[in-house]
Amino acid sequence: MSESSRVITSNQPGPHHDLARRVERALTHPLRKPLAEHTRQAFAAADAWRAARAEAPLILDAGCGVGLSTRRLAEAHPDCVVIGVDRSADRLSREHGELPGNARLVRADLVDFWRLALTAGWRPVRHYLLYPNPYPKAAHLKMRWQGHPVFPTILALGGRLELRSNWRLYVEEFALAVEQAAGRAAPVMAHEPEGDFLTHFERKYHLSGQPLWRLVAELPHRPELLPSA
Ligand SMILES: C[S@@+](CC[C@H](N)C(=O)[O-])C[C@H]1O[C@@H](n2cnc3c(N)ncnc32)[C@H](O)[C@@H]1O
Numbered sequence: 001m002s003e004s005s006r007v008i009t010s011n012q013p014g015p016h017h018d019l020a021r022r023v024e025r026a027l028t029h030p031l032r033k034p035l036a037e038h039t040r041q042a043f044a045a046a047d048a049w050r051a052a053r054a055e056a057p058l059i060l061d062a063g064c065g066v067g068l069s070t071r072r073l074a075e076a077h078p079d080c081v082v083i084g085v086d087r088s089a090d091r092l093s094r095e096h097g098e099l100p101g102n103a104r105l106v107r108a109d110l111v112d113f114w115r116l117a118l119t120a121g122w123r124p125v126r127h128y129l130l131y132p133n134p135y136p137k138a139a140h141l142k143m144r145w146q147g148h149p150v151f152p153t154i155l156a157l158g159g160r161l162e163l164r165s166n167w168r169l170y171v172e173e174f175a176l177a178v179e180q181a182a183g184r185a186a187p188v189m190a191h192e193p194e195g196d197f198l199t200h201f202e203r204k205y206h207l208s209g210q211p212l213w214r215l216v217a218e219l220p221h222r223p224e225l226l227p228s229a
Contacts, residue, residue, distance in 0.1 A: 070104075144174075
């Protein structure tokens with residue numbers, strides 16, 4: 001079976017010239033955006049759900065879309081709890097079968113959810129960023145996670161952080177940002193799903209013949225990575 005899915009085009013020939021400056025800024029200037037009340041409530045409910053599961057090791061699926069990966073990760077790691085977070089009510093509401101008992105889907109904005117998670121002392125053992133929106137125009141660097149002020153929070157949570165994308169440059173930039181902010185090498189690797197797709201986007205891109213890329217960074221829990229307010 002084949003699919004057609006557009007290959008990403010960008011006006012950027014290589015890693016963004018402003019990436020290092022933006023990472024440095026995120027490491028030195030606190031993110032002051034107020035937390036949305038609906039995300040506070042969604043986080044509190046997720047926190048209570050987690051606490052009721054005897055603090056089992058946590059896997060975060062950040063930007064989980066319809067939650068296929070959340071389901072698959074929960075099945076693959078029955079000893080863990082898996083929380084999938086996405087801001088799209090439409091995607092989260094699509095029917096994809098019953099959720100395993102150790103999985104939960106949460107509608108929330110990650111920029112706030114990550115900050116609340118760090119403040120609450122969450123320490124995910126695994127943290128997935130699967131096919132984030134690429135924002136391929138150079139002018140949109142600040143919307144990519146590696147160019148966003150929340151980037152240090154993602155790293156500070158710690159654990160095994162895995163990013164996958166069909167845009168190699170996104171993964172390359174993310175690797176540069178991890179090295180700069182956390183001093184950890186995170187080599188960019190080709191990802192070959194071999195018919196075992198974790199997400200819908202992974203399936204779509206692979207069946208369109210696009211190469212896929214990933215990186216894994218093993219990170220310590222380091223709240224002190226954030227600038228003090
Ligand atoms: C390209 S889709 C990938 C979805 C899924 N991971 C997959 O591979 O099928 C990116 C997802 O990230 C979500 N997203 C983007 N920015 C977000 C944010 N700030 N907070 C929560 N979700 C966000 C979008 O709603 C979308 O579902």
